[in-house]
Amino acid sequence: MAGPRPVVFSGPSGAGKSTLLKKLMKEYDSVFGFSVSHTTRNPRPGEVNGKDYHYVTREAMQKAIDKGEFIESAVFSGNMYGTSKAAVQAVQAKNLICILDIDMQGVRNIKKTDLNPIYVSIQPPSMAVLEKRLRDRKTETEESLQKRLHAAQVDMEFGKEPDIFDVLIINDHLDEAYGQLKEALSEEINMVKKASLSS
Numbered sequence: 673m674a675g676p677r678p679v680v681f682s683g684p685s686g687a688g689k690s691t692l693l694k695k696l697m698k699e700y701d702s703v704f705g706f707s708v709s710h711t712t713r714n715p716r717p718g719e720v721n722g723k724d725y726h727y728v729t730r731e732a733m734q735k736a737i738d739k740g741e742f743i744e745s746a747v748f749s750g751n752m753y754g755t756s757k758a759a760v761q762a763v764q765a766k767n768l769i770c771i772l773d774i775d776m777q778g779v780r781n782i783k784k785t786d787l788n789p790i791y792v793s794i795q796p797p798s799m800a801v802l803e804k805r806l807r808d809r810k811t812e813t814e815e816s817l818q819k820r821l822h823a824a825q826v827d828m829e830f831g832k833e834p835d836i837f838d839v840l841i842i843n844d845h846l847d848e849a850y851g852q853l854k855e856a857l858s859e860e861i862n863m864v865k866k867a868s869l870s871s
């Protein structure tokens with residue numbers, strides 16, 4: 673696929689991926705574009721269909737997967753999630769750096785494609801902090817919270833596996849984590865800025 677190298681964000685639910693990537697997209701709106709995933713989970717208050725996710729039924733999602741419309745898909749905490757080819761192409765057509773926010777199954781599957789992204793692992797400072805963040809976010813039932821915490825334990829181990837991620841950020845203090853993220857992506861950011869000035 674053409675355009676600048678995409679960036680994959682992964683890490684446990686509640687680690688702060690959305691928080692960090694939204695800051696990045698706000699500061700560099702002409703540099704980054706978000707790959708809007710499909711999901712079968714219900715929208716949270718404030719989430720917008722087509723912006724945060726494409727909210728679909730299981731039947732519609734399975735049909736689209738069977739038709740080969742997805743680069744990757746996974747079941748996370750009982751819901752289906754997936755990155756469509758169209759979502760990535762829509763960002764790349766604008767010559768923006770495509771940001772994907774995906775779980776570790778997605779990372780493993782993207783590794784088998786020719787997307788060639790930069791892999792960024794966002795990790796919480798500890799399980800206790802992660803649990804507090806997820807509880808304070810007030811988006812989960814006790815059941816879905818437990819599923820996410822269980823997945824997080826596996827995810828934190830995955831984050832330590834060698835040769836998977838290019839960048840590891842421990843999101844303890846938000847400003848520090850954001851500074852590290854900008855630093856890690858500075859080369860790509862400057863390349864896209866330069867290209868847009870000369871076009």
Ligand SMILES: Nc1ncnc2c1ncn2[C@@H]1O[C@H](COP(=O)(O)OP(=O)(O)OP(=O)(O)O)[C@@H](O)[C@H]1O
Pocket residue numbers: 683684685686687688689690691692805806808809843844845846847849
């Ligand atoms: N450094 C931080 N310090 C304190 N709170 C934070 C920090 N980063 C994020 N948060 C808060 O933690 C909660 C989880 O963050 P966020 O929703 O960005 O996580 P996520 O990794 O995108 O989760 P999910 O994978 O479930 O979408 C949010 O309420 C957010 O405001």
Ligand SMILES: Nc1nc2c(ncn2[C@@H]2O[C@H](COP(=O)(O)O)[C@@H](O)[C@H]2O)c(=O)[nH]1
Pocket residue numbers: 681682683684685689709710713744745746748753754755773774775776777778779
């Ligand atoms: N493999 C994929 N994982 C995805 C995708 N979109 C989001 N996600 C991951 O799901 C969990 C839960 O997200 P939430 O919005 O319900 O909290 C989180 O880890 C995301 O990174 C996708 O397209 N593919």
